[in-house]
Amino acid sequence: MSPRAARPGATAGAAAPGLGAILDAIPFACAAFSRADGALAAANHGFQDAFAALPGHRDRQQLASALGVAPDADGAEARAPHSGHWYALHWRPLAADGQAFDLLTAVDISARLEALDTHKHRQEKLLFTSRLMSVGEMAATLAHELNQPLAAIVNYLNGSLRLVGQAGGPAQVERALVAARTQAEHASAVIARVREFVRAREPRRDAQEVGVIAHTVLELLRLEAERQQLRIDLALSPSLPAVYADRVMVEQVLLNLVKNAIEAMREVPAPQRELRIEGRVNLDDEIEVRVLDRGGGLGPAESEQLFSPFFTTKSDGLGIGLAICRSIIEYHEGRLFFEPRTGGGSVFAFTLPRAEGRL
Ligand SMILES: Nc1ncnc2c1ncn2[C@@H]1O[C@H](COP(=O)(O)OP(=O)(O)OP(=O)(O)O)[C@@H](O)[C@H]1O
Ligand SMILES: [Mg+2]
Numbered sequence: 001m002s003p004r005a006a007r008p009g010a011t012a013g014a015a016a017p018g019l020g021a022i023l024d025a026i027p028f029a030c031a032a033f034s035r036a037d038g039a040l041a042a043a044n045h046g047f048q049d050a051f052a053a054l055p056g057h058r059d060r061q062q063l064a065s066a067l068g069v070a071p072d073a074d075g076a077e078a079r080a081p082h083s084g085h086w087y088a089l090h091w092r093p094l095a096a097d098g099q100a101f102d103l104l105t106a107v108d109i110s111a112r113l114e115a116l117d118t119h120k121h122r123q124e125k126l127l128f129t130s131r132l133m134s135v136g137e138m139a140a141t142l143a144h145e146l147n148q149p150l151a152a153i154v155n156y157l158n159g160s161l162r163l164v165g166q167a168g169g170p171a172q173v174e175r176a177l178v179a180a181r182t183q184a185e186h187a188s189a190v191i192a193r194v195r196e197f198v199r200a201r202e203p204r205r206d207a208q209e210v211g212v213i214a215h216t217v218l219e220l221l222r223l224e225a226e227r228q229q230l231r232i233d234l235a236l237s238p239s240l241p242a243v244y245a246d247r248v249m250v251e252q253v254l255l256n257l258v259k260n261a262i263e264a265m266r267e268v269p270a271p272q273r274e275l276r277i278e279g280r281v282n283l284d285d286e287i288e289v290r291v292l293d294r295g296g297g298l299g300p301a302e303s304e305q306l307f308s309p310f311f312t313t314k315s316d317g318l319g320i321g322l323a324i325c326r327s328i329i330e331y332h333e334g335r336l337f338f339e340p341r342t343g344g345g346s347v348f349a350f351t352l353p354r355a356e357g358r359l
C-alpha cells in the first residue's frame with residue numbers, strides 16, 4: 001500500500017494534512033490524487049462511503065478503469081459496479097502544500113436518472129393512454145350512431161327470411177339473407193364490445209384458438225375474396241397454442257388486416273392475388289399471427305405513418321383501421337408491426353400472449 005494513500009475511514013492522507021478537512025466540507029464524494037503517481041492522497045467521508053469498497057479505488061488509473069471511464073474523462077457519467085450507483089465525475093487541478101493534485105468530485109446522480117426514467121415511462125404511458133382515448137372516443141361515437149340502424153337491419157333481414165321461408169324459396173335469396181344477417185350480427189357484436197371496452201376499458205379475455213378466429217374472419221370476407229378471385233392460404237397449425245385474448249377484438253384486428261390485404265391487391269393481376277395467414281410461436285414464446293399479401297407494399301415514408309389515426313391512401317378509407325388494431329393489440333400486451341414481404345407485398349403481424357398459465 002502506498003504510504004501516501006488515505007487510511008480507510010480517514011479524511012486525509014499523510015501527504016496532505018488539512019486537505020482532508022477541506023474536502024470534508026464538500027457535500028459530494030471528493031478525493032485528491034497525486035499528480036505525480038496517481039495515488040490517492042486525501043478523501044472525504046463521502047468518497048470513503050461511496051468507493052472504499054471498490055477494489056483499486058486508491059489509484060486513479062484503477063479507479064477509472066473500475067468505473068469504465070478514461071482516467072481524465074471530465075464530465076463523464078459512470079456506474080459504480082459494486083453499488084450500482086451512477087456518478088457524474090469531474091476532475092480539477094489543485095495545488096496544496098506545494099504539491100500538485102487532481103481533485104475528483106463524484107456526484108451521485110442515481111436519483112436524478114431514476115426520476116428521468118420514471119418521467120419518460122410516465123410520458124410514454126400517457127401517450128399510449130391518450131391514443132387509446134382518442135380512438136376509444138371515436139369508436140364510442142361510431143358505436144352510438146351505428147347501433148340503431150344495425151338493429152333495424154337485423155330485424156328487416158329476419159322478417160325477409162321469414163317471408164322467403166313461408167314462400168318456400170328461392171334458396172339463393174335465403175342464403176344471401178343469412179349471409180347478410182351474419183355480417184350485421186358481427187357488426188353488432190363488434191359495436192357492443194367496443195361500447196363495453198370504452199366504458200370498462202377492460203377487455204374480456206380467455207383462451208381462444210387463432211384458427212377459429214381466422215375462420216370467422218374469412219367467412220365474413222368470403223364474398224369479397226370470391227369477387228377478387230383471391231387465393232387464400234390458411235397456414236395455421238392445429239397445434240398452435242391458444243392465446244389469452246378477447247375473441248371479438250382479435251377478430252376485429254384480423255378482419256382489418258385481411259381487409260387491408262385484399263384492398264392492397266385490387267390493382268395487381270388476378271393470378272398474383274394471394275393472401276396467406278400464418279401463425280407461429282415466436283422467440284419470446286408469444287403467438288405471432290401474420291397476414292401476408294402480394295399488393296404494392298409500402299414505402300418507408302408510408303410505413304412511418306401507417307398507424308396514425310386518419311392516415312389513409314384510399315379514396316374510401318377512414319384511416320382508422322390500423323390505429324384501432326394497434327390499440328387493441330397493445331391492450332393485449334402484444335405488438336402490431338409491418339414488414340415488407342420477400343418477393344413483393346406486405347406482412348402485417350401481431351403478437352398475443354399464450355393462454356397457458358393465464359387462466
Ligand atoms: N396490406 C397493405 N398493403 C399496403 N398498404 C397498406 C396495407 N395495409 C394498410 N396499408 C396502408 O395503410 C393505410 C392505413 O390503413 P388503415 O387500415 O389504418 O386505414 P384504411 O384502410 O385506409 O381505412 P379504414 O379506416 O377503412 O381501414 C392505408 O390507407 C394504406 O395506405
Ligand atoms: Mg383499413
